[in-house]
Amino acid sequence: xxxxxxxxxxxxxxxxxxxxxxxxxxxxxxxxxxxxxxxxxxxxxxxxxxxxxxxxxxxxxxxxxxxxxxxxxxxxxxxxxxxxxxxxxxxxxxxxxxxxxxxxxxxxxxx
Amino acid sequence: xxxxxxxxxxxxxxxxxxxxxxxxxxxxxxxxxxxxxxxxxxxxxxxxxxxxxxxxxxxxxxxxxxxxxxxxxxxxxxxxxxxxxxxxxxxxxxxxxxxxxxxxxxxxxx
Numbered sequence: 358x359x360x361x362x363x364x365x366x367x368x369x370x371x372x373x374x375x376x377x378x379x380x381x382x383x384x385x386x387x388x389x390x391x392x393x394x395x396x397x398x399x400x401x402x403x404x405x406x407x408x409x410x411x412x413x414x415x416x417x418x419x420x421x422x423x424x425x426x427x428x429x430x431x432x433x434x435x436x437x438x439x440x441x442x443x444x445x446x447x448x449x450x451x452x453x454x455x456x457x458x459x460x461x462x463x464x465x466x467x468x
Numbered sequence: 469x470x471x472x473x474x475x476x477x478x479x480x481x482x483x484x485x486x487x488x489x490x491x492x493x494x495x496x497x498x499x500x501x502x503x504x505x506x507x508x509x510x511x512x513x514x515x516x517x518x519x520x521x522x523x524x525x526x527x528x529x530x531x532x533x534x535x536x537x538x539x540x541x542x543x544x545x546x547x548x549x550x551x552x553x554x555x556x557x558x559x560x561x562x563x564x565x566x567x568x569x570x571x572x573x574x575x576x577x578x
Contacts, residue, residue, distance in 0.1 A: 398476075400570040401512070401556070447511050455500050455519075457566055459511035 359384035363448050363460040370467055376421075376435040378463050380448030383429065388450040390431040391457065392423055395445040407431060443467045469494050474557060474569035483578050487544040491557035491569050494538065498559035501533050502566060503542045506554045515542070515555075547576045 360383045370376060382388050392404040403416045405423035413423050420439060424432045431448055448460040472493045481487055489503075500519055504512035518524045521535045532541040540557050554573045558566040 398570075400472075401568040403565065406565070445509075455517060455560070456502070456514050458514060459504075462509075462511045464509070 359450070359452070359458065361448060361450055361458060361460040363446075363463050365463060366461065367464045368466070370438050370465065372440055372467055373437045376433070376438050376442070376465070378433040378446055378448075378465075380431040380433075380460055381429055382450045385429070385450070385452050387428060388452050390425065391449040392431065392433050393447040393449065393459075395447060395462075397444070401447065405433070438467045440467050471495055471567045472557060472559060472569040474572050476570055477573040478575050479572060480575045480577065481547055483547060483549060483576055485547050485576070487547050487551070487574060487576075489542040489544070489555045489557075489572050489574065491540040491559075492538055493540065493559050493567075495559070495561070495567075496535070496538065497561045498567075500560045501531065501540050502558040502560070503529075503531055504556040504558060504568075506556060506571065508553075512556055544574075547574075549576050549578055552576050 362381050389408050391406045393401040394404055395401050405415055407413050407425045410425050421435050443466050446463045449457045451457045474491045502517040503515040505515050506512040516526050516531050518531045518533050521533050524531045528545045530543040552575050554571040556571040557569045560566045
C-alpha cells in the first residue's frame with residue numbers, strides 16, 4: 358500500500374532563516390505531488406504541484422520554492438522565511454486517479 | 469465570489485443525530501466532488517467522492533451533489549463523538565487540481 362511521509366512534524370524558525378521541508382511517497386511510482394499550506398482558520402491553498410522529476414508548477418507567487426529531485430521526493434524550500442509563512446504545510450499525492458491523499462503535515466511557526 | 473464556500477461552524481450536535489454539511493460552488497465545470505475529514509493537527513483524509521449529480525452512500529455517510537443548484541452535501545447518520553472533526557469539500561474539474569472549501573468544524577457531544 359502507499360504511504361506518504363513528511364518531516365519534520367513541527368518546526369519553529371526565526372524570521373529570515375532558511376526552510377526545507379521534505380515529503381516522500383512509498384508504494385507507488387510516478388505520482389503527481391502537491392504542496393499545500395493551511396493557515397489558521399483558512400482553507401487549503403495549493404502552492405506547488407509536480408507531474409514528474411524536475412517539473413514544478415507554482416500556483417501562488419511567494420518566497421517559497423519547490424523541487425522534485427527524485428520520483429517520490431518533493432521538497433519545499435525558502436531562502437528567508439517571513440512571519441506570514443507560518444502555517445500547516447501538507448504534501449499530497451495522486452497516482453492518476455481522482456483522489457488526492459495527504460501526508461501528516463508539518464506545522465511551521467515563524468517567530 | 470469564492471469558488472467554493474462552506475459555513476465554518478462550529479456545528480454542535482448530540483450523539484446519534486443526523487448531520488448535514490454543505491458547500492456551494494460557482495464553477496459549473498466541476499465534475500468530481502470530494503469530501504475530506506480532518507482531525508485537529510492532522511492531514512485531511514479522503515472520505516468519499518462523487519461524480520456529477522446524484523447520491524453516493526458509504527456506511528453512515530452519504531454524499532449528494534445537485535449540479536443544477538451548485539450545491540454539495542454530506543450527511544452523517546447516527547453521528548458519533550469520533551466524527552468530531554473539520555469536514556472539507558473539494559470539487560474539481562477534469563484535471564488534477566482540487567479547490568478546497570474552508571471546512572466546517574463538527575462537534576458531536578455524548
